[in-house]
Amino acid sequence: xxxxxxxxxxxxxxxxxxxxxxxxxxxxxxxxxxxxxxxxxxxxxxxxxxxxxxxxxxxxxxxxxxxxxxxxxxxxxxxxxxxxxxxxxxxxxxxxxxxxxxxxxxxxx
Amino acid sequence: xxxxxxxxxxxxxxxxxxxxxxxxxxxxxxxxxxxxxxxxxxxxxxxxxxxxxxxxxxxxxxxxxxxxxxxxxxxxxxxxxxxxxxxxxxxxxxxxxxxxxxxxxxxxxxxx
Numbered sequence: 001x002x003x004x005x006x007x008x009x010x011x012x013x014x015x016x017x018x019x020x021x022x023x024x025x026x027x028x029x030x031x032x033x034x035x036x037x038x039x040x041x042x043x044x045x046x047x048x049x050x051x052x053x054x055x056x057x058x059x060x061x062x063x064x065x066x067x068x069x070x071x072x073x074x075x076x077x078x079x080x081x082x083x084x085x086x087x088x089x090x091x092x093x094x095x096x097x098x099x100x101x102x103x104x105x106x107x108x109x
Numbered sequence: 110x111x112x113x114x115x116x117x118x119x120x121x122x123x124x125x126x127x128x129x130x131x132x133x134x135x136x137x138x139x140x141x142x143x144x145x146x147x148x149x150x151x152x153x154x155x156x157x158x159x160x161x162x163x164x165x166x167x168x169x170x171x172x173x174x175x176x177x178x179x180x181x182x183x184x185x186x187x188x189x190x191x192x193x194x195x196x197x198x199x200x201x202x203x204x205x206x207x208x209x210x211x212x213x214x215x216x217x218x219x220x221x
Contacts, residue, residue, distance in 0.1 A: 004151075008149075030207055031207050033209060040214075040215075041214055041215070042113075042199055042201075042212030042213050042214045042215055043152075043201075043210070043212045045209035045210065045211075048209055088151065088152070092206060092207055094206070095140070095159055095206045096142065096154055096157055096167065096206065098154075099151045099152040100151055101150060101151035102151050
């Protein structure tokens, strides 16, 4: 199966930008996704990018896609304490999504 | 605006006991999924369904069975629970396999 990899942990100060990185393996993925999971809750879809796009911006969120390197990143501008959560990237492969292991973002005041 | 509802939210089982986790969605989604989430391992797909009456195996199906008798419900069964099945179980649904999933809030299962 496909492997989606992420670093485990990221710590930033409030007001700084956060960049969460992800590498995937299935070049046929048509969409790539970012999900957010807050403590004790399910995953919430944050944003997604179509595979023929290089960048997508949605308010404080910027997604960059490098298809050649199979690299996806999520940038959060002006990071707030409420952004503290686990962030998962995912790729679609056939009838299902394959998720990375998640990156825990800690935002320090 | 219920979305995806999972019951129960918490459960403790003894080894060898059986139980059924229920997932219900009110969005008329065709696709439904069961994942388990373990520390450091992200989410792993157990079983999924692409429509009423259909089921298929995911990455880690052993020890689990599923049924999709009604479009809105997707049941996950554990026939003989083992400590290795201690996990948080998430159900999700989607309109299409390319669309983002809507997740339930999870079921925390402990097998002792």
